[in-house]
Amino acid sequence: MQEVAGNGLLDRRLFLKTGFGIGAATLLAPVVMKNLEAAPEAAPVNTASPPWMHTPGAGYSTYGMPSKFEDDVVRFPSANSAIPGNGVSWTPLHLLEGTITPNGLHYERHHNGVPQINPSQHRLLIHGLVKNPSFFSIENLLRYPLRSRICFVECGGNSNAGWNKSPIRSEAGYFHGLVSCSEWTGIPLPVLLDEVKPTKKAHWLIAEGADAFAMQMSIPLEKAMDDAMLALYQNGERIRPENGYPLRLILPGWEGVMNVKWLRRLKLTDCPVMARNETSRYTELLPDGKARMFTMVMQAKSLITSPSANMLLREAGLYQITGLAWSGRGKITRVDVTADGGNTWAEAELQEPVLSKSFTRFRIPWQWNGSPATLQSRATDESGYVQPQRKDLVAERGRHGFFHYNAIVSWQIDEFGSVSHVYDKDEIAESSDPVDIDAGWD
């Protein structure tokens, strides 16, 4: 097997070729270390004739649940102890495949809990600089012509432990999993705006949620007219309460916080409201003391989900490296992977369909020879933007921006096959304090 880049990276088309050309080599899979320790001893069964082929199976269920043997595939919640509804829960990206996040595993960020809203008691008000200020009941909104689109939603604070001086030890999803990807179905926002008739002075919309925080964010009218949607359904079913039931604003590719959940009000204005979450928070302080404000677009990012932090490669051999890439600017055009810490790169295979502002799954075969290796992935999007190296991002932004961390992620594999998170090879850990960023999740 011919290497296409250093330290064992193989042609991305290897698994597609007929005849395979890899002889007796079998494909190996990394294991999650935590599971290895906790793995219960399963009694041996005769798999040629297992017991479940000799007793009737379970009956029907009204709403299916994952297998009990998958009970470790869960979100990782982290909330303020005094205010249980203020925090986040991460999607376990390292335990999932494909590109669509199951609804029960979509990441969460709430500022004061999840309201339980009866849709018959909820209305949307559109007002402000419009000719026809109007209320819309959920019942009526469900009668509009609907459209679907797949896109990711990513919290502006996703991956923010990357600003830390030393690399965080969490699993990939519990570090980068404030991003998820779904098929959203709803009403294109221009349809409703056309009905209420914005006046010429209107340039912004203030969106407000019906939660106990009354989340409020300013949206440029230009974005609303481009691809904004009032979503009612997520992956075929009505949106889950924690994702904004009964109505959520979806702004493909833009910061999660702007995709206002439990949407109750849209006010058209001539300027932004300067809400707390677009001034005090979700702005990025730069080293010179100035701060970036209205950084709405989520820039291209990628990470390898397998092998990834806290997994174990039990033996040398052939592995499939896989991961996710996405960009708020549009389509991912290319993902490069390195196994030697960035000295040489090979192009990974992109799983079709590659959709704009959506998760793109990439894969590349890798022959691990049993010696230390450093894996990284680097995404490029259709605007030509290339995911930055950590040292370049930190040099440009400093370490106190808190939001919008999208640098290349490095996983180091030691000679025993255990995988850990490290920084770029030419960066040393600057501090022993792992939680040294300047703000917590509140």
Next chain:
Amino acid sequence: MIKMKSPKALILLILMLAGTSLRSYCETLLNGPMLGEPASSEEIAAWDISVMPGGDGLPGGKGSVAQGRRIYEKQCISCHGPRGQGGNADQLAGAGMGLTSEYPEKTIGSYWPYATTLFDMIRRSMPMTAPGTLSDDEVYAVTAYLLYLNGIIEEDTLLDAEVLSAIKMPNRDGFINVYEETGGN
């Protein structure tokens, strides 16, 4: 010859012959069923709690620093700590470290560009345990107390819509509008 039953069909035929206009006509047909129900100005006033940076949306009423301190010590101190510091929730005052220091502290006084945001945020979101329960006078008072703690107003200031919207925060010009510059990139 096709018989025209309705004027709509006739319009459609004319548009089809006109060619280019057809697309916009079809787009109109694709538009919603127009099910919005008119909202009266009283209803809108009851719903709208947004306070604009110029002061639009601020209600009548007023509050003093002393009243605000009493409210703060009853309803806010448990999370935000005495004088806005040392609680388990956000630090609200007393930034010792500047924005360019090794460990910058972003507080109302050192970081917030608009004082109106403070009124808007407290009225809609605080206290976390019972949001939206303070009267407008109480919100003015606790806003005054926090502005006083941050050295923005004097201790004897009576805060109302006019006084609040006239305040220029120290860090007003500390922000780069990335949307205007690069479309939010």
